[in-house]
């Protein structure tokens with residue numbers, strides 16, 4: 378239970394990846410400013426988190442069951458918190474989906490939206506009314522660079538994050554009137570189970586319904602580029618957790634928070650040309666013409682831009 382003066386932070390999807398590291402880093406702050414309620418669908422998956430939390434487990438970190446896709450589970454979890462009081466809600470739980478659209482069933486697509494979009498809304502609807510009443514609180518949504526810029530073969534995942542961005546952009550204005558802050562965290566690639574699951578999924582995918590040429594582009598061109606990008610530009614879950622902590626502790630938290638400064642030019646490209654043609658063509662050339670040179674060109678870009686883009690993003694350090 379939170380001690381007086383401690384902020385109650387509830388995080389979704391803490392059994393792995395970014396959520397796990399957020400829970401640990403916040404709970405292990407030596408000043409003990411937070412009581413973290415780390416939630417997951419199945420407490421049988423708690424061991425990695427409990428081990429990483431060490432002494433903080435049972436003191437500044439407690440566990441609760443929560444499935445963002447279930448109304449009942451969300452209600453039960455929030456009702457179980459003393460006074461239903463949550464100061465900071467971190468919506469982290471999410472799932473990915475890659476592949477040619479032709480080979481993905483509508484059911485699979487709905488599952489992505491059910492988790493990444495409706496899952497977040499379900500949480501916000503449960504926690505926001507109390508925050509509005511108290512005239513205080515901070516809602517954080519882990520979006521993605523793909524919530525700002527679509528990426529080939531990530532059509533549905535990007536759409537779910539775009540939807541979230543539109544929802545948050547609209548809601549943030551109203552919430553400001555109630556002194557409730559809404560912030561988006563927008564990571565680029567991060568080394569987590571997300572990436573491992575994606576690679577595994579792609580290898581196993583038969584891609585029924587997609588023509589051989591599309592399957593070739595997906596498996597041989599997209600996947601190679603994607604692995605290169607993860608290898609060169611990937612951040613760690615700790616980086617994202619530290620960025621998020623900075624956003625929570627900022628005197629004036631920003632609405633948008635790119636965590637990887639190397640993605641600032643991609644976002645700038647999009648807003649530099651209102652016809653949209655520039656970014657579509659740039660991505661086309663990068664994938665289909667520069668594919669074989671991808672590794673070298675990203676490494677060069679990383680060296681050339683080192684340092685000078687940091688002010689546009691929230692830095693983990």
Ligand code: NAD
Pocket residue numbers: 389390391392393394395396417418443444445446468469470471472473492496519520521522563564565566567568569570571572
């Ligand atoms: P991850 O797979 O390690 O973590 C996602 C967590 O969400 C898992 O613990 C999973 O069990 C949980 N989850 C899934 N469905 C859930 C549900 N219905 N209810 C509760 N929990 C559920 O991957 P991650 O990279 O740590 O992903 C965390 C967030 O970061 C996601 O929202 C993802 O979209 C976002 N993100 C990830 C990357 C990346 O490259 N890894 C990049 C940008 C954004």
